[in-house]
Amino acid sequence: MSVYDDLMAYQRETEALAQVAGRLGWDQETMMPRGAAEQRSEEMAAMEGVLHARRSDPRVGGWLEQAVAVDEVSAAQLRQIRRSYDRAVKVPGSLAQELARVTSMAQGIWAEARAKEDVPGFLPVLAEVVRLRQEEGAALAAGGDVYDALMDDYEPGATAAVTGAMFDRMRPRLVALRAKVLGASRQPAPLKGSFGAEAQMRMARDLATAFGYDWNRGRLDLAVHPFSSGSGDDARITTRVVEAEPFNCFYSTIHEVGHACYELGIDPDYRLTPLGAGVSMGVHESQSRIYENQLGRSRAFTGWMFEQMRERFGAFGITSPEEFYASVNRVAPGYIRTEADEVQYNLHIMMRFDLERDLITGKLDVADLEAAWNARFLADFGVAVDKPSHGMLQDVHWSVGLFGYFPTYSLGNVYAGCLHRALRAEVTGLDESLAKGDATPATEWLRERLQRHGGLRSPRETVALACGFEPDEGPLLDYLEAKFGSIYGL
Amino acid sequence: MSVYDDLMAYQRETEALAQVAGRLGWDQETMMPRGAAEQRSEEMAAMEGVLHARRSDPRVGGWLEQAVAVDEVSAAQLRQIRRSYDRAVKVPGSLAQELARVTSMAQGIWAEARAKEDVPGFLPVLAEVVRLRQEEGAALAAGGDVYDALMDDYEPGATAAVTGAMFDRMRPRLVALRAKVLGASRQPAPLKGSFGAEAQMRMARDLATAFGYDWNRGRLDLAVHPFSSGSGDDARITTRVVEAEPFNCFYSTIHEVGHACYELGIDPDYRLTPLGAGVSMGVHESQSRIYENQLGRSRAFTGWMFEQMRERFGAFGITSPEEFYASVNRVAPGYIRTEADEVQYNLHIMMRFDLERDLITGKLDVADLEAAWNARFLADFGVAVDKPSHGMLQDVHWSVGLFGYFPTYSLGNVYAGCLHRALRAEVTGLDESLAKGDATPATEWLRERLQRHGGLRSPRETVALACGFEPDEGPLLDYLEAKFGSIYGL
Incomplete structure (x- = not known):
């Protein structure tokens, strides 16, 4: 030896x-x-x-x-x-x-x-x-820098300075897009009605299957805050069920399937070695978000979901796949990050990023966190927080010490934007598959180009090699402006 | 420090x-x-x-x-x-x-x-x-002695010689009782029909509650081979569901509740210390068996179960609590140890004890195990094994290396017989409680007299102090002869 x-x-x-x-x-x-x-x-x-x-x-x-x-x-x-x-x-x-x-x-x-x-x-x-x-x-x-040291644990090589600069470039386009969308005369209808818990879980399982989740090496359970867990041959996912909010269950599931497919897609030779897990939280989130949003909330895939929901739950108010697509992607004021639409999601992250840096540097005392949160939320979202579970108590993250973790969510969105651009350029006929409820061609491309490499290269290098170009926020913002421009008739 | x-x-x-x-x-x-x-x-x-x-x-x-x-x-x-x-x-x-x-x-x-x-x-x-x-x-x-060394892991102080001598004393009375019971003119009817899986699980939960299982520190799940697991504040149980065999589910549950109540009943001061778990497998089994048999299969408790089953499943062929009591305790030829009646159960153990000692000493090669098993089963039970899952493949134990473990099952039955004698002498009104579906007075007596002490004393000492007398096989055999004599009109 x-x-x-x-x-x-x-x-x-x-x-x-x-x-x-x-x-x-x-x-x-x-x-x-x-x-x-x-x-x-x-x-x-x-x-x-x-x-x-x-x-x-x-x-x-x-x-x-x-x-x-x-x-x-x-x-x-x-x-x-x-x-x-x-x-x-x-x-x-x-x-x-x-x-x-x-x-x-x-x-x-x-x-x-x-x-x-x-x-x-x-x-x-x-x-x-x-x-x-x-x-x-x-x-x-x-x-x-103390915050950088913590952030590096989740995203090797990342710093608050580089991340903050990226956020500064993203914010104006996101704020402008949100203003146009919320002011548009065409506004999608929200989903209404009650959707049985067991039927939601059955559909969640079928959605996981549609994305190629390997049930022989995973399982789906309920959790208060959905998450995925485990590497190698045991990558489990969780979701939640609220009868009035089936999209919450479905898109939590697809999101966690993205994480789990990444783990399950890593070269089996790397199992139980340092290369045998996702390389960073940002790259991980790129997988969960591309599954959830660019694929799961696409016009093609939502068309299939619309038919599935009509079959499983009967008529539910929305009567055309176009309306359904718009409803799935509806932009509306809201308190909860995990339920935020694609336009506003990163604005939530920017707020957390600033608040948690202040907590770690000692600029903000936990005793003042609620006031700071509520003031910042009002400034950024124009809405006053009505109760703590809609404010600083909404996420488990800080309780489990995940400081430096939130920015990786946005980095994941940015990487997902880049990967989606490359994926669309290379995989022909993807919309035809998605329209039939089959997202596995995307999973296969992602596995081949990114997932299988595990921790072989740095996070940025991993994404750059998969895309064929250096990642930045451009593709994500272009995608958001095009998608929501079309839905809202801007 | x-x-x-x-x-x-x-x-x-x-x-x-x-x-x-x-x-x-x-x-x-x-x-x-x-x-x-x-x-x-x-x-x-x-x-x-x-x-x-x-x-x-x-x-x-x-x-x-x-x-x-x-x-x-x-x-x-x-x-x-x-x-x-x-x-x-x-x-x-x-x-x-x-x-x-x-x-x-x-x-x-x-x-x-x-x-x-x-x-x-x-x-x-x-x-x-x-x-x-x-x-x-x-x-x-x-x-x-190699086998003694293995057995000592499960039952400190036990030896094959002492155990074998106990088995030699038990066998004639058990064989004689079996012969009388199987030859009796009065024979209870077996349970027939199909009993919904979900309703079985609901009843299993209520049975666990009836014995005082603390759901805040445990949970019930399905497993191929029911077991209990964990000490301190996390003692979980499992059961199995077969629609034609609700007694299998119910008595597996009560059995595992006995194990779990022992763990949960130990003095909280001993949590996460060497005293914070059941002192031996034999004493553990005394708890599971007294819950399952002396209490769970008693005339009083089965009266309540009969009413519960009629309420939950409707009419099912058995029409009186007396018939139900006899059916629950029915003695019949069978291959499977875990499904054996109280009269024959220890005869299964005696066979395993002999076979596994021969495997460990090398007298019996695994290649010859199936033949040895089948010959011995025919000799002891008068029935030819029809398939391996009814023979040497029926139990998980040997696959997980549990050699020296089987005899603790019989030791548990013997201890349960002693504890039951003492319990009945001291707890007045127990049958009245059991008849109302409340076994907690028994759990309380067992907790106070035995369970709370965990690993404080040797296994034998633990049982002797709880009973107030030195344990031996007498009370168990007396109990069996009286109970089955009465059921079968001997």
């Missing part, structure tokens, strides 16, 4: 344990009895302790000094392990465990606070999470 | 990780997509590697040398940790991991072989499991 082989054998067990920890997180959100929350936080902390000790083990440092890469793949494996090791050695194990313990508990506290509209009940644990992440960020940054 | 505190803090993380590994096993049997089996076996092996390394860590040996017990509880904690450490240091980590990997894979191979009636497809992996367990047993026995 070479030094490289020793290192990879060790790393394989670490990756397997990371999968176990991930599945424990899945269980917590889907299956765990409520009364187990406190015990679970100790279990999560113990797993994090094991993982952190393995990732920062001095043997890894020794192996990394001596291991020799013989090709592109082994070079990439070593690069990923070195990145993980460098980050792990900077963070004390006790801090890593404390973060796991507190964020596991905080999740339940957030859910209860959201249900009760109880901001004060959430603030103490949020303050604790912010403090721990500040401490972790400072350890990682080693004198550099 | 004292040495004892250091050791307990370390041990607490080990216990938390053991809970994680257990939950992974639960997931594998209830939720895991089929295609994830191979990856899962690596995940299980990695967890086992972590657990084994922690349990055999030289620091534990050092702490054990210096730690001082100050009371009964700390003495018991140290005794349990020493036991775990002594076992762990004898088994090489690579063997422990290999066992975890192979048994995780073997489970799926067994399930497939059983579905296809394919003994040859199962033999190679069974041979591998036997070989690994022989190796482990030899390491543990250190020159002593």
Whole structure:
């Protein structure tokens, strides 16, 4: 065995344990009895302790000094392990465990606070999470920018400065488009009526199948906040069901299928290695968003969905595929990011990005977060927040310490715009397939061009090679202006 | 912090990780997509590697040398940790991991072989499991009896010699009772008809509630082979549903509720410590069997079940509570241990006990197991096995390496007989409660007298103190003769 082989054998067990920890997180959100929350936080902390000790083990440092890469793949494996090791050695194990313990508990506290509209009940644990992440960020940054250090965990190489500049270029076109759309004389009708929960779940399963989700290596369950989880041969998805809002269930499902197809599409040779997972959250989100929006909300695919809904639920007010397409893509004021239309979605992210940077830098105290959120929301969206579950309690993210994560959602949209331009240029007859409820030609192109490479290259490089051009926000904005211009007759 | 505190803090993380590994096993049997089996076996092996390394860590040996017990509880904690450490240091980590990997894979191979009636497809992996367990047993026995060393893992202090002697005393009375019952002129009618799956599951939930199962710290799911899993605040149960066999679903549920109530009934101060789980498999089985049989199959409780079934399923052929009681307790020839009546159940165990000892000692080769099983079954039960799923493929146990486990089932029945005698002597009005569908007075007595103590004392001592007398097979056999004598008019 070479030094490289020793290192990879060790790393394989670490990756397997990371999968176990991930599945424990899945269980917590889907299956765990409520009364187990406190015990679970100790279990999560113990797993994090094991993982952190393995990732920062001095043997890894020794192996990394001596291991020799013989090709592109082994070079990439070593690069990923070195990145993980460098980050792990900077963070004390006790801090890593404390973060796991507190964020596991905080999740339940957030859910209860959201249900009760109880901001004060959430603030103490949020303050604790912010403090721990500040401490972790400072350890990682080693004198550099703390927020950048946190963001780098989700999107290697990304910085607040570059991301902020991109947002500055995007905002004027998005704001202008929103103004035109909301002022247009043609306004699509919203969907009305009640749609049975079981029939929604059956349709959600069929939508997952339409995009090529491999049920032999995954499953669909309910969760308060839909998510996907797991790599290799076990990539699970979740959705939610509200009888008045079937689009919520359907598009959550398609979104999570995008994430899961990425994981399931990675070269099987990379399973349980550092290359065997999506390369970054931004690239991950590019897959979920292109499935959900550019494909799932396309005129062709919504035509098929319209027929499916009429068959399954009977008549429901909308009587033509054109009306249905417009309704699916309807732009309207709203509080909730995850329910936002494509035009406004990134404006939500820009707000979170600014607020969370201020929390991490200490410019904004958690005690003042609600006021800051509500003031900013009124300024950006022209609407006053009516209750905390429509405001700062709407997302689980901060409770679980995901600071630096929100901007990757927008980056994903930008990448999805680029990938969609390339996909359309290369895959002929895609609309004909989509119109028959078959999105697998798109999944196949994405698997071949992007998904299968896993963590082989940097996030930007991964997208650039898939597209054949350097990614920027242009294609996304062009797509949005064309699509919504057409729907709203601008 | 004292040495004892250091050791307990370390041990607490080990216990938390053991809970994680257990939950992974639960997931594998209830939720895991089929295609994830191979990856899962690596995940299980990695967890086992972590657990084994922690349990055999030289620091534990050092702490054990210096730690001082100050009371009964700390003495018991140290005794349990020493036991775990002594076992762990004898088994090489690579063997422990290999066992975890192979048994995780073997489970799926067994399930497939059983579905296809394919003994040859199962033999190679069974041979591998036997070989690994022989190796482990030899390491543990250190020159002593290999089978005893394996059995000791499930039932500390038990030996094949003492168990075999108990079986020798039980067999004549059981065989005589069976002969009288099967030859009786009065024979109860079997249950006939089809009972909707969803209504069965609803009734299963209500049965669990009737025994005081804490839904806030558990859940009920479907599994091929019902089991319970988890300690502390997360003790889950499973059942199965066959439309023609509602008793299968109901009594599997009550059985697993017995296991789960034991775990959930342990003193919360012991959570995530070595005392925080059932003390042995035999004592565990005493709880599941007393719930299932002495309580769940009692005249009083079946009277309530009869009314419940009539309300939920309508008329179903049996028209009186007396007939229903007899039908629930009907003795009939059958192949399957888990479906065996109380009279014949222990005869199944005696057969397994002999066969598995021969496998472990090498007297019986796995290639000859099917022939040996079928010959023995014919001799003991007077019936020729018609297919492997009714024979050696009926149980998951050997595929997952559970050699030395079967005798604890009979020990559990024996302990249940003793506990039932004591319970009936002390809890007045129990039949009145059971007749109203409320078994919680029994759960409360068992919790107070036995369950709450967890691993504080040895298995025998635990039962003896709960009963107020030294346990033996007498009360069980007396109970069986009285009950079946009355049902069959002997």
